[in-house]
Amino acid sequence: MDHRRISFLLAVIWTIVAVLPLFFGGTNFIMHILIMCLIWSVVASCWDLIMGFAGIFSFGQVAFFVMGSYASAIISAQFGIPPIFAVFIAGGITAGIGILVGLPCLKLKGAYIALVTFAVHMILEPVLKGEIGRAIGTGGTRGLLTIEPMTIFGYTFSTASPVPYFYLMLLVAVICSVIILVVIKSHWGTAFLALKDSQEFAACLGVSAFKYKLMVFALTSFLTGMMGGFYAHYVGMLSTRMLGIDLFVTLMVILVIGGVGKFPGAIIGAFITIAINELLSPLGPYRPITMGAMVVILVLVLPDGIVGLFERLFSKKPHDITH
Amino acid sequence: MIKLTDVNACYQDFHVLKNVSLAVEKGQIVVMLGPNGHGKSTVLKAICGLVKKVSGLIRFEGENITGLGSEKLVDMGITYIAENRELFPQMSVLENLKLGAYSRSARAFEKKNLEKVFDLFPRLRDRQSQLASTMSGGEARMLAIARGLMSNARFLAIDEPSLGLQPNLRDEVAKIIKQINGQGITLLVVEQNIPQITELADTLYVLEEGRISFEGSKEDALGNDHLKEIFLGM
Amino acid sequence: MVIEIADVIISGLINGSVYALMAVGLTLIYGVSKAFNFAYGSFYSLGGYIAFLLFGLSFINNYFLVFLLAAPILLVFGFFVEKVLVAPLRKRDDWEIKVMMITLGLALFLDNSFQVIFGSRMKSLPPFLEGGFEGGNFYLSHQDVGIFFLSIGGILLFRWFLNNTRTGMSVRAVAQNPAGAQIVGIPKEFVFAATFAISTVMVGMGGILLAQKYFITPMGGWDILVKAWVITAFGGMGSIRGGLYAAFIVGMLEAFVGWYFGMTWTLIVLFAVLLTTLAVRPQGLLGKWG
Numbered sequence A: 001m002d003h004r005r006i007s008f009l010l011a012v013i014w015t016i017v018a019v020l021p022l023f024f025g026g027t028n029f030i031m032h033i034l035i036m037c038l039i040w041s042v043v044a045s046c047w048d049l050i051m052g053f054a055g056i057f058s059f060g061q062v063a064f065f066v067m068g069s070y071a072s073a074i075i076s077a078q079f080g081i082p083p084i085f086a087v088f089i090a091g092g093i094t095a096g097i098g099i100l101v102g103l104p105c106l107k108l109k110g111a112y113i114a115l116v117t118f119a120v121h122m123i124l125e126p127v128l129k130g131e132i133g134r135a136i137g138t139g140g141t142r143g144l145l146t147i148e149p150m151t152i153f154g155y156t157f158s159t160a161s162p163v164p165y166f167y168l169m170l171l172v173a174v175i176c177s178v179i180i181l182v183v184i185k186s187h188w189g190t191a192f193l194a195l196k197d198s199q200e201f202a203a204c205l206g207v208s209a210f211k212y213k214l215m216v217f218a219l220t221s222f223l224t225g226m227m228g229g230f231y232a233h234y235v236g237m238l239s240t241r242m243l244g245i246d247l248f249v250t251l252m253v254i255l256v257i258g259g260v261g262k263f264p265g266a267i268i269g270a271f272i273t274i275a276i277n278e279l280l281s282p283l284g285p286y287r288p289i290t291m292g293a294m295v296v297i298l299v300l301v302l303p304d305g306i307v308g309l310f311e312r313l314f315s316k317k318p319h320d321i322t323h
Numbered sequence B: 001m002i003k004l005t006d007v008n009a010c011y012q013d014f015h016v017l018k019n020v021s022l023a024v025e026k027g028q029i030v031v032m033l034g035p036n037g038h039g040k041s042t043v044l045k046a047i048c049g050l051v052k053k054v055s056g057l058i059r060f061e062g063e064n065i066t067g068l069g070s071e072k073l074v075d076m077g078i079t080y081i082a083e084n085r086e087l088f089p090q091m092s093v094l095e096n097l098k099l100g101a102y103s104r105s106a107r108a109f110e111k112k113n114l115e116k117v118f119d120l121f122p123r124l125r126d127r128q129s130q131l132a133s134t135m136s137g138g139e140a141r142m143l144a145i146a147r148g149l150m151s152n153a154r155f156l157a158i159d160e161p162s163l164g165l166q167p168n169l170r171d172e173v174a175k176i177i178k179q180i181n182g183q184g185i186t187l188l189v190v191e192q193n194i195p196q197i198t199e200l201a202d203t204l205y206v207l208e209e210g211r212i213s214f215e216g217s218k219e220d221a222l223g224n225d226h227l228k229e230i231f232l233g234m
Numbered sequence C: 001m002v003i004e005i006a007d008v009i010i011s012g013l014i015n016g017s018v019y020a021l022m023a024v025g026l027t028l029i030y031g032v033s034k035a036f037n038f039a040y041g042s043f044y045s046l047g048g049y050i051a052f053l054l055f056g057l058s059f060i061n062n063y064f065l066v067f068l069l070a071a072p073i074l075l076v077f078g079f080f081v082e083k084v085l086v087a088p089l090r091k092r093d094d095w096e097i098k099v100m101m102i103t104l105g106l107a108l109f110l111d112n113s114f115q116v117i118f119g120s121r122m123k124s125l126p127p128f129l130e131g132g133f134e135g136g137n138f139y140l141s142h143q144d145v146g147i148f149f150l151s152i153g154g155i156l157l158f159r160w161f162l163n164n165t166r167t168g169m170s171v172r173a174v175a176q177n178p179a180g181a182q183i184v185g186i187p188k189e190f191v192f193a194a195t196f197a198i199s200t201v202m203v204g205m206g207g208i209l210l211a212q213k214y215f216i217t218p219m220g221g222w223d224i225l226v227k228a229w230v231i232t233a234f235g236g237m238g239s240i241r242g243g244l245y246a247a248f249i250v251g252m253l254e255a256f257v258g259w260y261f262g263m264t265w266t267l268i269v270l271f272a273v274l275l276t277t278l279a280v281r282p283q284g285l286l287g288k289w290g
Helices: A003-024 A028-053 A061-078 A083-105 A110-129 A131-136 A163-185 A187-197 A200-206 A209-235 A243-258 A265-279 A286-301 A307-314 B040-047 B070-076 B095-098 B110-120 B124-125 B138-152 B169-182 B218-222 B225-233 C001-031 C040-056 C063-091 C095-118 C142-164 C166-176 C179-185 C189-216 C219-235 C240-260 C264-279
Strands: B002-011 B012-023 B030-034 B052-062 B078-081 B157-161 B188-189 B203-208 B212-215 C132-135 C140-141
Touching: A003 A028, A003 A163, A003 A265, A003 C240, A028 A163, A028 A243, A028 A265, A028 A307, A061 A110, A061 A209, A061 A243, A061 A265, A061 C001, A083 A110, A083 A209, A083 C142, A083 C264, A110 A131, A110 C219, A110 C264, A131 B002, A243 A265, A243 A286, A243 A307, A243 C095, A265 A286, A265 A307, A286 B138, A286 C063, A286 C095, B002 B040, B002 B070, B012 B030, B012 B040, B012 B188, B012 B203, B030 B040, B030 B169, B040 B157, B040 B188, B040 B203, B040 C264, B070 B078, B070 C179, B078 B138, B078 C179, B095 B110, B095 C166, B110 B124, B110 B138, B110 B169, B124 B138, B138 B157, B138 C264, B157 B169, B169 B188, C001 C140, C001 C166, C001 C179, C001 C189, C001 C240, C040 C063, C040 C095, C040 C189, C040 C219, C063 C095, C063 C189, C132 C142, C140 C142, C142 C166, C142 C189, C166 C189, C179 C189, C189 C219, C219 C240, C219 C264, C240 C264
Parallel strands: B030 B188, B030 B203, B078 B157, B157 B188
Antiparallel strands: B002 B012, B002 B052, B203 B212, C132 C140
């Protein structure tokens, strides 16, 4: 899709989302879900940017999210930094770790990158729970139970009235989506298209695969870590349960539904997935089975997700950013 | 034996062959010349079921084989021998040859064809257990041809058999092509203008920019000025 | 002290042998078809659960029968999964990501189905050999010895298959040169499905072999997937010989680290070793088809 179409779609999506509190503002439960949708939409879009766009099989997204959330909580608790700044610092820390991880592993091929980034995810749990974790204030196996709520200019956001936080998150999500759009349509974007087609040929043209991949890795780690911070200060507590397989799978389902490499599919996917997740909760233990079956069917039937479906319906020559 | 009528083919989104028509009669050696990158390999590959996007009509002994895959075609007796040879590097010469006889129809004749092939290429018999990746260019080329013969093929499409070979080896290749043909196998050979090979041709084709620009015998070719340009230009 | 170390070495060898069986399966799929099966861990559990069900049948009372029946079930299942879920995705862009996604969905489906059908409590299988070798403080169960030899046997059987059967040779051919395989008339799609099926049998058998020691749980497969993955990457994706060496190295390393530092450190050490190896040799120890 050309950037005009994407911008238009983004504007439509965000406008619809923005007016939702008019209908659901009274129900805290629904507002809570919408806030989570906003947070995941950014995290999923970052993952989409890495996987579908830059072609890096990174499985570290959840790990970076958790890192960011712990970092922000610890910074605000131990250094007394207001949460609004803590989240950005946390984003920076996560970006730094992202670069550290990216430096060795972006030189590897496909499945190896997946393994290394997944390794980061697997190692994070024992590190956070263990001695190192307790030393820096992660609360070990107990996790963190009291995290400072977000305060801006003296106003404290609380879970009791989630609507203001919803708008804060909406603002953050819109800004992040614009950043991602700019990356896609900038010369970075053309560089990635060239890289995806043929790494060797692009190298001849002077396109440094490594440099661009590292930058995208850093950017997405920053945004993801930052969103982790926003999550921490909203929910008020953290535990390493987030590192379980559920979150990982949820993110993947979001990309399946939204379409990999079809920005802003991830945003649409986030809302739909979380909504479906909620709708299916009466199924209890049958819910994950249904989700699993859904993923399988969707990948076969709608391989490019919902956005891909629209592309095929509304254009004769579907042009997506991966071509 | 093989007849192409108005065949179009696309290879990796590029429209390579444009309304190509040619015929190879049973028992003939037909040579196809032409500048590089103009589709000569694609013609061979299309006949042998290695190109996905093919339209038009390809017939083998009257039967329509357009769009069939290589598995079926090798079984029917049509085999491609690649210019890159495409051998199995970590396997021995013997294993490569055995795999040449993979198709059902070739399996029954594996032992017989192995003997035939070793008679034709005595050097391969000596190097039976050698890994294919350690072979020299010429030996690898021989192995590729030998492996093709193991499929009990009645029609062989050979892609640039002399590529990269020294002149004395080219003579050997020409000799082998003549011998194979002598055993009753029909050949369509793509080559640069190698006199030893074009000498053997019953018919010559020239492919330029995906189209047949010349069809005729060697004598016709000699009298054609445009062709002389191409030959000298190459 | 000596006995403790001997115990550790033996434990490492035994685990290593089963890991070898499973790592070879994973490296096989990758080497031949470049696909990554995220449901590999679930297939491991599947093997265990199939064995569990079979033992529930009155006429099944020994492992020989269980293996005999489980193998074809796993084979057909794997073949079916590849044909229906993986093969259709090959034509699409980003098919590797899509294969990961669909196998992840399958894993989710299977694991939670196991949970619903069998409950989340551990299931165990009856031991197939009783008793053991004793010598002072030293004890080596017949069971463990049996597992070791069965795993090695499985690997040798697989090696024989690769070198001496037509299908086996076609598998090697596709892995070494897919273009060449096509030229020779080898049906690539069948080979892809066959290798997937074989790897399913291998990891399922691993599940049955280790079920007596480590029990069967619905989510138990993920550890196996990660381990198999680490071993495969360490040894070089696509290299069978590499996978074998790596499996035993990892088995021993795990045993020693677990004994000396405690089980929580094993994963960290494993990954540290993997990362340093990849930094020096990005293709793993023997990264190439071997």
